[in-house]
Amino acid sequence: MPAIEGWFTIDAEPALLGNRCTTCRTVFFPKASFFCRNPACSGEQFEETRLSRRGRIWSYTDAQYQPPPPYIARGPEHTPFALAAVELADEQMVVLGQVAEGYGVDDLAVGQQVELVVEDLYSDDDHDYVVYKWKPLTGSREEAISS
Ligand SMILES: [Zn+2]
Numbered sequence: 001m002p003a004i005e006g007w008f009t010i011d012a013e014p015a016l017l018g019n020r021c022t023t024c025r026t027v028f029f030p031k032a033s034f035f036c037r038n039p040a041c042s043g044e045q046f047e048e049t050r051l052s053r054r055g056r057i058w059s060y061t062d063a064q065y066q067p068p069p070p071y072i073a074r075g076p077e078h079t080p081f082a083l084a085a086v087e088l089a090d091e092q093m094v095v096l097g098q099v100a101e102g103y104g105v106d107d108l109a110v111g112q113q114v115e116l117v118v119e120d121l122y123s124d125d126d127h128d129y130v131v132y133k134w135k136p137l138t139g140s141r142e143e144a145i146s147s
Contacts, residue, residue, distance in 0.1 A: 003121045003129040006031070010130060014118040015053050016095060019046040027051070027091050051095075053116045055086040057134075057144075058094050062105045082107075084134045086114055100135035111144035113137045 002008060007030060008016045018029035021036040023043030029051060036043035063083045082099035099108065100117055114134040121131040 001127050001129060003131045008116075008118065008132045009050065010118050013053060014116055014132060015050040016116065016132060018049055018051050018091070020049045021046055027093065029091075029093060029095060051091055051093075052089040054137075055088040055095070055114060055134075057108060057110055057112045057114060058085045058087045059110065060084040060099070060105060060108045063098075084108060084114065086134050098131070098133045100133045103136055107136060107141065109141045109144040111147065113140040113144075 002010060006017060008014055016029055017031070018027050019031040020027045021032065021038065021041060021043040022045040024036060024038050024041040026036065026038045026041070027049060028037060028046075031048070032046055034044065036046075061083050063081055082103060082105045083096060084099050085094050085096050087094050097116075099114075101119055114136050117133055117135045118130045119133050121129045123129065
């Protein structure tokens with residue numbers, strides 16, 4: 001089950017879930033509620049929308065500190081992981097996320113293409129919790145560096 005309700009789907013092609021103001025068409029992630037965050041708009045109605053599954057790395061970092069929600073530190077055995085801020089292909093908004101298992105900052109480059117995946121986050125007695133992560137597309141780092 002998702003570690004945070006309503007932020008992403010867990011189907012075969014997982015996607016982040018945002019919403020769109022029906023008045024000004026602005027897309028929000030996390031979802032806007034009650035009122036539109038566009039200061040020039042007084043919209044109060046939103047429709048759920050799936051965001052782009054792909055984007056390009058805008059910035060990235062090696063997370064040596066406590067990760068932001070919904071990510072959690074895994075205790076003493078916790079190994080550093082990479083966080084990437086990714087500019088979504090269609091919406092051009094930047095979404096922060098952990099980088100997929102098995103990838104570190106040495107595997108990343110600004111401009112590299114990534115795709116959204118869902119991986120295990122942690123388990124308790126009742127459930128396995130999953131979260132969205134950014135997975136680098138094969139060959140996209142070389143392409144990003146050489147361009
Ligand atoms: Zn609006």
